[in-house]
Amino acid sequence: MAAAPYGDQRRGARPVRIGVVTGAYHPDVGGVETHARRLCAALVAAGDEVEVLTQHAVGADETIDGVLVRRFPLTVAARNYRFSAALWSYLRGHAGRYDLLHAHSYHALAALPAALTNDTPLVFTPHYHGTGHSRVRRALHPIYRPVGRRIIARSSRLIAVTNAERELLVRHFPEAADRIVVIPNGTDPVRFDIEVADEPGRSILCVGRLERYKRVDRVIRAMTRLSDEHRLDVVGAGPARDELEQLARRLGLGDDRVRFHGRLAEDTFATRMTVAAAAVSASAHEAFGMAVADALAAGLPTVASFIPAHRELAVMAGSGVPLWLVNPDDEVALADALRVASATERIDLGRHPLPTWSDVVLETREVYAGVVPRARLIEQSGAGATER
Structure with missing residues (x-):
């Protein structure tokens, strides 16, 4: 003790x-x-x-x-x-x-x-x-x-x-x-003992405050390189939401391809996590990267920007986690990583190594x-x- x-x-x-x-x-x-x-x-x-x-x-x-x-x-x-x-x-x-x-x-x-x-x-x-x-x-x-x-x-x-x-x-x-x-x-793994209706396509979950430095715009642009079965679910609020919605419309990505959910109650967010095929964070700056850590703790295949905090998380999580680190400014590389991650099975980490x-x-x-x-x-x- x-x-x-x-x-x-x-x-x-x-x-x-x-x-x-x-x-x-x-x-x-x-x-x-x-x-x-x-x-x-x-x-x-x-x-x-x-x-x-x-x-x-x-x-x-x-x-x-x-x-x-x-x-x-x-x-x-x-x-x-x-x-x-x-x-x-x-x-x-x-x-x-x-x-x-x-x-x-x-x-x-x-x-x-x-x-x-x-x-x-x-x-x-x-x-x-x-x-x-x-x-x-x-x-x-x-x-x-x-x-x-x-x-x-x-x-x-x-x-x-x-x-x-x-x-x-x-x-x-x-x-x-x-x-x-x-x-x-x-880490705060989301419950997966809830029953949810099946949703079509492959949901890619992007969670965080909508600020420009989070570089959600890069993820939206990468969606144009993925097939129509892929959907981006953006969870969070912030000053960049309007321009991100406008970008999605200019790129021809309707609500069936990019959905802005705003803030979600815990049970509703748990539903988003349950149906997600992958998670993504393209952030330019993080002291830690909580959204990435929570996704990894849940065994969710995750794509993250190649910044020091995310690289350190990768070491902490160990070699068994499905994590791809990329440069979000490389639209092709980001899209390829999202395609692979969303086709990868979620894993059961058991007692994961993250704190x-x-x-x-x-x-x-x-x-x-x-x-x-x-x-x-x-x-x-x-x-x-x-x-x-």
């Missing part, structure tokens, strides 16, 4: 109180949002007290997966630079109620108040891509770096989700090298143990006890 992760776990010691700070949270869709939700749910299941501090168009509190989610109203609603003054104010006045803060995403402004408004112990998961994802954001990225350096300097530990991300962080922030640990994301979220929580709590002073974790009992 593993040792207790927070030092003294004697009777009378209370659960650890964790404030998770993130720019967006479920039901918003994206890799960071998915990572944060799965991590928080698993931490609560392990016995911790978790509150999510995030921002939204409308402020509200709700409970999701046993996690209290505090949404603070946006002061600036610009898509790429969302900012909530209310979140800053709350952290300035209430950060001390948590034993530690865990902030997510270098690329979102919500991490700033977690770092700059208080002295509560801080863990930072940057989900770092090293660049912006539009011309304007790429231009602003070097200007923002001194601010990012302050967040990194303030962090007791940084968690990278791949060695590739760690190497990129060390290249840009060498002073952080001895504080970075690598904890890969977990689970239970693995992630165990390692994350060990990081927390090294950050939080023991004195914060032992609650006095009897006379003189005070409530925080």
